Amino acid sequence: MQVDIPQVLFKNRHLGRPATIDEYMAGGGYEALRATIGQRTPAEVLQLVLDADLRGRGGAGFPAGRKWQGIPADHVGTRYVVINTDEMEPGTFKDRILVNVDPHLVIEGIILCAYAVGACEGVFFIRPSYEGDARLIEQETQVARERGLLGKNILGTEFCFDVHVHRSAGRYICGEASAQIKAISGLRPNPRKGGPRTSVKGLWDCPTIVNNLETLANLPGIVRNGPAWFKSLARSETGSGTKLYSVSGQVARPGCYELPIGVTIREIIFEHAGGMPPGKTFKTVIPGGASTPYLPEALLDLEMDFDPMKKAGQRFGTASLMVFDKDTCLVGATLSLMEFFARESCGWCTPCREGIPYVRELLRRIESGEGTEEHIAMLQEMLPVLDLAYCAFAPGAAEPLRGLLTHFMDEVLAHVTEKRCPFGNPPPHVRGKACGTRPPQFGPTPCPEDQCPI
Structure with a gap:
């Protein structure tokens, strides 16, 4: 890696272990918190984030400060911060790495957010396969409490805030903010639209800020060094x-x-x-x-x-x-992604519940050599249908397909004209149907639904 590229989030990166609280503090850690609580008003911290133009790092890119402004100024009562560490999208693993690099950078960012929005409790929402990260955060938040940086009367002030870890049930849809609120509440985690924003009515019907973990990890640097530095x-x-x-x-x-x-x-x-x-x-x-x-x-x-x-x-x-x-079949790659999206749909609306499996089946036929040009036309017709879904899940699932049909149509057509995968991939497996990948012990008949090894 080039030495002239500033490392802010990975400043304390060590091989094979997270930075300790002492290592973090030796490099300026918790200085932003000490210079803020009792020294700055919450509105001043909010203005720093607005001026820095910090946009959400979880996917949507919505400005963090504008999201915080959504909390009603006249609300009296509990406010929450939810730290979104669900990270179940294939190919995305930045949050897992960040927690293991510098957990106290994350913790300080969470506390600064809570101070700015007047929250008294935080929920660290994390995917179940990140159990090591969950235990690390539980361990290091306890260290922060013992140092007077978290819990009651932080740094001897009247500000009180604590955070606990909530392990997800393990569904991709839980990464969406309103669905995440429902998941924490023990409700069916389908997204909510048309009602009040989570910043107005979120967890337990109280104002709730949901931010991605990486987003909040930027706060100590912004508060300590200023918006101009961050933009530079x-x-x-x-x-x-x-x-x-x-x-x-x-x-x-x-x-x-x-x-x-x-x-x-x-x-x-x-x-x-x-x-x-x-x-x-x-x-x-x-x-x-x-x-x-x-x-x-x-x-x-x-x-x-x-x-x-x-x-x-x-x-x-x-x-x-x-x-x-060049040796990768993009029809097969897109089919693999559609398998994931079909499995992870919450099933709330028809375009998503029925549309994604339909796209998956069309791709399966094309990849296996059974496809026709009519099937390609049907895929094209499905793109605007998926955009009609209740939330952003199905439109997002459609994006790889959109890219395939826009930039690699020749590859799709080759599957149809050659009646096979031109990259030599075996026919894709379908549960309950014969496939070329099942082990010999399953015999020449289709794999049983409850014994399929794929």
Whole structure:
């Protein structure tokens, strides 16, 4: 990694272990908190975040300060902060890395947010497979309490705030803010639309701020160094700060990299992630997580920033890049993503509940050599249908398909004309139907539904 690239979130990165509270404090940790509680008003902290133009790092990119402004100023009573660490989108793993690098950076950011919005309790919502991270946060929040940084009368002031860990039931839909509120409350986690925002009526019907973990981890730097400093970290004119980029797939050095907002996709892949593995040639990349479209090679010099990506018909998303080489079948890759989205739908509305499995079946037929040009036309017809879904889940699921049909139609047509996968992939497996991948012990008949090994 280049030495001239500032490391803010990964400043205390150590190989194989998280930074301790003493290591964090030696580098200026908790200085922002000490300079804030009893020294600044909550409104002043909010203004710092607004001036810094901190946008959400969880996918939507909504300005954090504007979200905080949504809490009614005249509300008397409990307010909550929910830290969204669900991170169940394929290819996205930045939050897991960040917690394991510097847990107290995260904790300080949470406390600063709570102070700014007047919250007395925080819920650290985390996916169940991140059990190690959950235990680490529980351990380090206890360390913070013992140092007087969390709990009652923080730093000897009247400000009281504490946070506890809530382990998710393990569904992708729980990452959506209103669904997450319901999940914590023990309700069916389908999204809520048309009613009051969560900042007005959230957890237990109280004002609740839901922010991604990486978003809140930026607060100590902003409060300590100022909005101008934060904006100067970006390379693009419209950007602010650095960003954690998850890079996976066909690259020499997959991993999580802290780089400026506005860095080009080409630089991320071919410089920091080491380029393609030996013998591999670049084909495409999904730049912002599984719910963003394939990006063609012609757009590799696009700046990774919310506005430039949007202007180019792409989405910044979680800035999680999945790289594909020339030997990868994109029909098969899209089918794999649709399998995930079909499984994770909450089933609340028809376009999502019925539409995504329908798309999955059409892709399965094309990938297995059973597809026709009529099936391709049906896929194209489904794109606007998925956009009619109740929440953003199905439109997000449609993005890889949209990218496939826009930039790689020749590959889709090759499956139809050759009546097989031109990349040599075996026919995709379907439960209860014969497949070329089932073990011999299942015999020549279709795999039983309750014994299918795939």
